[in-house]
Protein backbone atom coordinates (compact mmCIF):
# COMPACT_ATOMS: atom_id res chain seq x y z
CA UNK A 176 0.00 0.00 0.00
CA UNK A 177 1.06 3.55 -0.58
CA UNK A 178 2.53 5.24 2.45
CA UNK A 179 0.90 8.35 3.89
CA UNK A 180 2.95 11.46 4.43
CA UNK A 181 4.06 10.34 7.90
CA UNK A 182 5.16 6.90 6.67
CA UNK A 183 2.16 5.01 8.01
CA UNK A 184 -0.27 3.28 5.65
CA UNK A 185 -3.30 3.65 7.88
CA UNK A 186 -4.22 5.14 11.20
CA UNK A 187 -7.18 6.38 13.17
CA UNK A 188 -7.60 8.11 16.47
CA UNK A 189 -9.01 10.98 18.48
CA UNK A 190 -8.08 14.66 18.45
CA UNK A 191 -8.80 17.52 20.83
CA UNK A 192 -8.91 15.31 23.89
CA UNK A 193 -8.94 18.13 26.42
CA UNK A 194 -7.32 16.77 29.55
CA UNK A 195 -7.33 18.91 32.67
CA UNK A 196 -5.44 17.10 35.42
CA UNK A 197 -5.04 18.84 38.75
CA UNK A 198 -2.21 18.38 41.25
CA UNK A 199 0.20 16.44 39.07
CA UNK A 200 3.73 16.03 40.45
CA UNK A 201 5.66 19.32 40.55
CA UNK A 202 8.53 19.74 38.09
CA UNK A 203 11.95 21.10 39.15
CA UNK A 204 14.47 21.92 36.41
CA UNK A 205 18.16 22.75 36.50
CA UNK A 206 18.22 26.56 36.21
CA UNK A 207 20.14 28.34 33.44
CA UNK A 208 21.58 31.88 33.58
CA UNK A 209 19.19 33.18 30.89
CA UNK A 210 16.01 32.23 32.73
CA UNK A 211 14.45 32.77 36.15
CA UNK A 212 12.35 29.63 35.54
CA UNK A 213 13.06 26.79 37.93
CA UNK A 214 9.98 24.63 37.69
CA UNK A 215 6.24 24.28 37.66
CA UNK A 216 3.80 23.41 40.40
CA UNK A 217 1.66 21.44 37.92
CA UNK A 218 -1.37 22.29 40.04
CA UNK A 219 -3.00 22.45 36.63
CA UNK A 220 -1.44 19.97 34.17
CA UNK A 221 -3.65 20.57 31.15
CA UNK A 222 -3.25 19.36 27.58
CA UNK A 223 -5.01 19.09 24.28
CA UNK A 224 -4.10 15.56 23.23
CA UNK A 225 -4.16 13.90 19.82
CA UNK A 226 -3.95 10.14 19.83
CA UNK A 227 -3.79 7.69 16.95
CA UNK A 228 -2.96 4.06 16.41
CA UNK A 229 -1.99 1.86 13.52
CA UNK A 230 -1.55 -1.84 13.00
CA UNK A 231 -1.71 -4.23 10.04
CA UNK A 232 -4.74 -5.99 11.50
CA UNK A 233 -6.72 -2.77 11.21
CA UNK A 234 -6.68 -3.00 7.42
CA UNK A 235 -9.87 -5.08 7.41
CA UNK A 236 -11.69 -2.27 9.19
CA UNK A 237 -10.94 -0.05 6.19
CA UNK A 238 -11.27 -2.66 3.43
CA UNK A 239 -14.16 -4.77 4.74
CA UNK A 240 -15.87 -2.73 7.41
CA UNK A 241 -14.87 -5.38 9.93
CA UNK A 242 -14.76 -3.69 13.34
CA UNK A 243 -13.48 -6.75 15.26
CA UNK A 244 -10.15 -5.07 15.99
CA UNK A 245 -11.43 -1.53 16.33
CA UNK A 246 -11.02 0.20 19.66
CA UNK A 247 -13.60 2.98 19.39
CA UNK A 248 -12.03 6.43 19.37
CA UNK A 249 -14.47 7.24 22.16
CA UNK A 250 -12.77 4.53 24.25
CA UNK A 251 -9.38 6.03 23.36
CA UNK A 252 -10.58 9.34 24.79
CA UNK A 253 -11.63 7.59 28.00
CA UNK A 254 -8.30 5.76 28.14
CA UNK A 255 -6.36 9.01 27.93
CA UNK A 256 -8.50 10.79 30.51
CA UNK A 257 -8.41 7.94 33.03
CA UNK A 258 -4.65 7.53 32.64
CA UNK A 259 -4.25 11.25 33.24
CA UNK A 260 -5.57 10.56 36.72
CA UNK A 261 -2.99 7.82 37.36
CA UNK A 262 0.05 9.57 35.83
CA UNK A 263 2.55 10.24 38.62
CA UNK A 264 5.15 12.19 36.61
CA UNK A 265 5.63 15.87 35.86
CA UNK A 266 6.24 16.29 32.11
CA UNK A 267 4.14 16.32 28.96
CA UNK A 268 6.56 13.89 27.32
CA UNK A 269 6.31 11.55 30.30
CA UNK A 270 2.54 11.66 30.17
CA UNK A 271 2.54 10.73 26.47
CA UNK A 272 4.95 7.85 27.06
CA UNK A 273 2.87 6.62 29.98
CA UNK A 274 -0.39 6.60 28.01
CA UNK A 275 1.14 5.13 24.84
CA UNK A 276 2.86 2.30 26.69
CA UNK A 277 -0.26 1.48 28.70
CA UNK A 278 -2.36 1.42 25.52
CA UNK A 279 0.02 -1.02 23.81
CA UNK A 280 -0.11 -3.20 26.91
CA UNK A 281 -3.92 -3.10 26.99
CA UNK A 282 -4.46 -3.89 23.28
CA UNK A 283 -1.94 -6.49 22.05
CA UNK A 284 -3.09 -6.27 18.41
CA UNK A 285 -2.11 -2.59 18.15
CA UNK A 286 1.50 -2.14 17.05
CA UNK A 287 1.97 1.62 16.86
CA UNK A 288 0.77 4.62 18.81
CA UNK A 289 1.36 8.27 17.89
CA UNK A 290 0.57 11.03 20.33
CA UNK A 291 0.89 14.78 20.45
CA UNK A 292 -0.07 17.15 23.22
CA UNK A 293 -0.32 20.92 23.33
CA UNK A 294 0.02 22.20 26.84
CA UNK A 295 -2.84 24.50 27.80
CA UNK A 296 -1.10 27.11 29.91
CA UNK A 297 -2.62 28.42 33.13
CA UNK A 298 -0.74 30.95 35.23
CA UNK A 299 -1.22 31.28 38.96
CA UNK A 300 -2.43 34.72 39.95
CA UNK A 301 -0.76 36.78 42.64
CA UNK A 302 -2.69 37.79 45.73
CA UNK A 303 -1.70 40.50 48.17
CA UNK A 304 -1.23 39.71 51.83
CA UNK A 305 0.68 40.95 54.85
CA UNK A 306 4.08 39.99 53.45
CA UNK A 307 3.45 41.35 49.92
CA UNK A 308 2.22 39.42 46.92
CA UNK A 309 2.18 35.62 46.75
CA UNK A 310 0.98 32.94 44.34
CA UNK A 311 -2.66 32.13 44.92
CA UNK A 312 -2.21 28.44 44.14
CA UNK A 313 -5.99 28.25 43.75
CA UNK A 314 -6.93 30.75 41.08
CA UNK A 315 -5.28 30.53 37.66
CA UNK A 316 -5.46 32.67 34.56
CA UNK A 317 -5.74 30.92 31.21
CA UNK A 318 -2.92 32.14 28.99
CA UNK A 319 -3.28 32.58 25.26
CA UNK A 320 0.42 33.27 24.78
CA UNK A 321 2.96 30.73 23.57
CA UNK A 322 2.56 27.13 24.69
CA UNK A 323 4.69 24.02 25.05
CA UNK A 324 3.98 20.87 23.09
CA UNK A 325 5.41 17.41 22.59
CA UNK A 326 4.96 14.42 20.35
CA UNK A 327 5.89 10.79 20.77
CA UNK A 328 5.72 7.68 18.62
CA UNK A 329 5.80 4.29 20.29
CA UNK A 330 6.02 0.85 18.74
CA UNK A 331 5.58 -2.62 20.12
CA UNK A 332 9.10 -4.01 20.42
CA UNK A 333 10.33 -7.49 19.47
CA UNK A 334 10.02 -8.70 23.08
CA UNK A 335 6.48 -7.27 23.31
CA UNK A 336 7.75 -4.27 25.28
CA UNK A 337 7.22 -0.75 23.96
CA UNK A 338 9.95 1.35 22.38
CA UNK A 339 9.93 5.05 21.61
CA UNK A 340 10.55 5.45 17.88
CA UNK A 341 10.18 9.23 17.60
CA UNK A 342 9.93 12.18 19.89
CA UNK A 343 10.01 15.96 19.72
CA UNK A 344 9.36 18.80 22.10
CA UNK A 345 8.63 22.40 21.31
CA UNK A 346 7.22 25.78 22.00
CA UNK A 347 4.72 27.30 19.59
CA UNK A 348 3.41 30.79 18.91
CA UNK A 349 6.08 32.78 20.67
CA UNK A 350 5.55 36.38 19.50
CA UNK A 351 8.41 38.77 20.20
CA UNK A 352 8.96 42.40 19.22
CA UNK A 353 12.29 44.17 19.57
CA UNK A 354 11.66 47.87 19.13
CA UNK A 355 15.22 48.84 18.26
CA UNK A 356 18.48 47.08 17.43
CA UNK A 357 17.57 45.09 14.31
CA UNK A 358 18.49 45.80 10.71
CA UNK A 359 17.98 44.33 7.28
CA UNK A 360 20.25 45.60 4.52
CA UNK A 361 22.75 44.35 1.97
CA UNK A 362 20.24 42.07 0.22
CA UNK A 363 20.06 41.82 -3.58
CA UNK A 364 18.87 45.04 -5.20
CA UNK A 365 17.56 44.63 -8.72
CA UNK A 366 14.49 45.41 -10.86
CA UNK A 367 12.30 43.48 -8.46
CA UNK A 368 13.39 45.29 -5.31
CA UNK A 369 11.11 47.84 -3.70
CA UNK A 370 11.95 47.20 -0.01
CA UNK A 371 14.19 49.93 1.36
CA UNK A 372 17.22 48.94 3.40
CA UNK A 373 16.59 49.25 7.10
CA UNK A 374 19.27 50.02 9.67
CA UNK A 375 16.99 49.94 12.70
CA UNK A 376 13.63 48.22 12.26
CA UNK A 377 11.06 47.25 14.88
CA UNK A 378 11.44 43.51 14.39
CA UNK A 379 8.33 41.50 15.27
CA UNK A 380 8.68 37.73 14.88
CA UNK A 381 6.38 34.78 15.39
CA UNK A 382 8.51 31.83 16.37
CA UNK A 383 8.12 28.09 16.80
CA UNK A 384 11.07 26.24 18.31
CA UNK A 385 11.39 22.46 18.39
CA UNK A 386 14.01 20.26 19.98
CA UNK A 387 14.98 16.64 20.32
CA UNK A 388 16.97 15.04 23.11
CA UNK A 389 19.89 12.65 22.62
CA UNK A 390 18.28 10.35 25.19
CA UNK A 391 14.49 10.34 25.23
CA UNK A 392 14.52 9.38 28.92
CA UNK A 393 15.73 12.92 29.70
CA UNK A 394 12.49 14.23 28.18
CA UNK A 395 10.23 11.67 29.80
CA UNK A 396 11.61 11.71 33.32
CA UNK A 397 11.13 15.12 34.92
CA UNK A 398 13.24 14.13 37.91
CA UNK A 399 16.37 13.41 35.81
CA UNK A 400 17.61 16.98 36.16
CA UNK A 401 18.12 17.03 32.38
CA UNK A 402 14.59 18.05 31.42
CA UNK A 403 14.50 21.20 29.28
CA UNK A 404 11.40 23.26 29.98
CA UNK A 405 9.79 25.19 27.14
CA UNK A 406 9.91 28.24 29.42
CA UNK A 407 13.70 27.97 29.58
CA UNK A 408 13.93 27.71 25.79
CA UNK A 409 11.64 30.72 25.48
CA UNK A 410 13.70 32.75 27.97
CA UNK A 411 16.96 31.82 26.27
CA UNK A 412 15.53 32.85 22.87
CA UNK A 413 14.38 36.14 24.38
CA UNK A 414 17.82 36.67 25.92
CA UNK A 415 19.54 36.17 22.56
CA UNK A 416 17.05 38.48 20.81
CA UNK A 417 17.72 41.12 23.46
CA UNK A 418 21.50 40.72 23.29
CA UNK A 419 22.38 40.75 19.62
CA UNK A 420 22.08 43.31 16.86
CA UNK A 421 20.36 41.15 14.29
CA UNK A 422 21.00 41.72 10.57
CA UNK A 423 18.15 39.31 9.69
CA UNK A 424 15.79 36.75 11.18
CA UNK A 425 17.93 34.05 9.54
CA UNK A 426 20.93 35.13 11.63
CA UNK A 427 18.85 35.55 14.76
CA UNK A 428 17.43 32.01 14.73
CA UNK A 429 20.86 30.54 14.02
CA UNK A 430 22.26 32.38 17.05
CA UNK A 431 19.39 31.15 19.22
CA UNK A 432 20.06 27.61 17.98
CA UNK A 433 23.78 27.83 18.77
CA UNK A 434 23.06 29.15 22.23
CA UNK A 435 20.47 26.43 22.90
CA UNK A 436 22.82 23.63 21.87
CA UNK A 437 25.66 25.00 23.96
CA UNK A 438 23.45 25.57 26.99
CA UNK A 439 21.63 22.24 26.85
CA UNK A 440 24.14 19.50 26.10
CA UNK A 441 21.37 16.92 26.43
CA UNK A 442 19.73 18.20 23.21
CA UNK A 443 20.62 16.62 19.88
CA UNK A 444 18.78 18.98 17.55
CA UNK A 445 16.92 22.29 17.58
CA UNK A 446 14.81 23.71 14.78
CA UNK A 447 12.94 26.90 14.04
CA UNK A 448 10.02 28.15 12.05
CA UNK A 449 9.86 31.92 12.06
CA UNK A 450 7.47 34.39 10.53
CA UNK A 451 8.26 38.02 9.88
CA UNK A 452 5.58 40.37 11.27
CA UNK A 453 7.69 43.52 11.34
CA UNK A 454 5.45 46.52 11.90
CA UNK A 455 4.93 48.86 9.01
CA UNK A 456 6.35 52.30 9.72
CA UNK A 457 3.88 55.19 9.55
CA UNK A 458 5.86 57.90 11.33
CA UNK A 459 9.64 57.43 11.50
CA UNK A 460 11.07 57.26 14.98
CA UNK A 461 12.30 60.51 16.45
CA UNK A 462 16.04 60.15 16.93
CA UNK A 463 15.93 62.09 20.21
CA UNK A 464 12.91 60.50 21.93
CA UNK A 465 12.53 57.17 20.08
CA UNK A 466 8.87 57.96 19.44
CA UNK A 467 7.56 56.41 16.22
CA UNK A 468 4.24 55.13 14.95
CA UNK A 469 3.71 51.76 13.29
CA UNK A 470 0.84 49.64 12.12
CA UNK A 471 0.18 46.00 11.43
CA UNK A 472 2.00 44.65 8.39
CA UNK A 473 -0.07 43.40 5.49
CA UNK A 474 0.24 39.92 4.00
CA UNK A 475 2.08 38.23 2.44
CA UNK A 476 4.47 37.40 5.27
CA UNK A 477 8.01 36.10 4.98
CA UNK A 478 9.12 32.97 6.82
CA UNK A 479 12.28 31.05 7.63
CA UNK A 480 13.03 27.45 8.59
CA UNK A 481 16.27 26.32 10.16
CA UNK A 482 17.54 23.28 11.98
CA UNK A 483 20.80 22.71 13.76
CA UNK A 484 22.13 19.42 15.09
CA UNK A 485 25.00 18.78 17.45
CA UNK A 486 26.73 17.02 14.56
CA UNK A 487 26.41 20.23 12.47
CA UNK A 488 28.01 22.15 15.28
CA UNK A 489 30.96 19.80 15.37
CA UNK A 490 31.43 19.67 11.59
CA UNK A 491 34.53 21.38 10.24
CA UNK A 492 32.57 23.33 7.61
CA UNK A 493 30.21 24.75 10.16
CA UNK A 494 33.02 25.74 12.51
CA UNK A 495 34.84 27.49 9.67
CA UNK A 496 31.72 29.46 8.76
CA UNK A 497 31.15 30.40 12.41
CA UNK A 498 34.76 31.49 12.90
CA UNK A 499 34.45 33.74 9.85
CA UNK A 500 31.26 35.39 11.03
CA UNK A 501 32.26 35.74 14.67
CA UNK A 502 35.01 38.08 13.56
CA UNK A 503 32.54 40.36 11.77
CA UNK A 504 29.35 40.24 13.85
CA UNK A 505 28.45 40.81 17.47
CA UNK A 506 28.00 37.60 19.46
CA UNK A 507 26.03 36.72 22.54
CA UNK A 508 27.84 36.74 25.82
CA UNK A 509 27.07 33.49 27.63
Ligand SMILES: O=c1[nH]c(=O)c2[nH]c(=O)[nH]c2[nH]1
Nearest residue numbers: 359370422423424425451477
Ligand atom coordinates in the same frame (compact mmCIF):
# COMPACT_ATOMS: atom_id res chain seq x y z
O1 LIG B 1 15.00 39.10 8.37
C1 LIG B 1 14.61 39.17 7.19
N1 LIG B 1 14.99 38.21 6.30
C2 LIG B 1 14.58 38.22 4.99
O2 LIG B 1 14.98 37.33 4.18
C3 LIG B 1 13.73 39.27 4.59
N2 LIG B 1 13.15 39.58 3.40
C4 LIG B 1 12.41 40.70 3.60
O3 LIG B 1 11.72 41.27 2.72
N3 LIG B 1 12.51 41.12 4.89
C5 LIG B 1 13.33 40.23 5.54
N4 LIG B 1 13.76 40.16 6.83
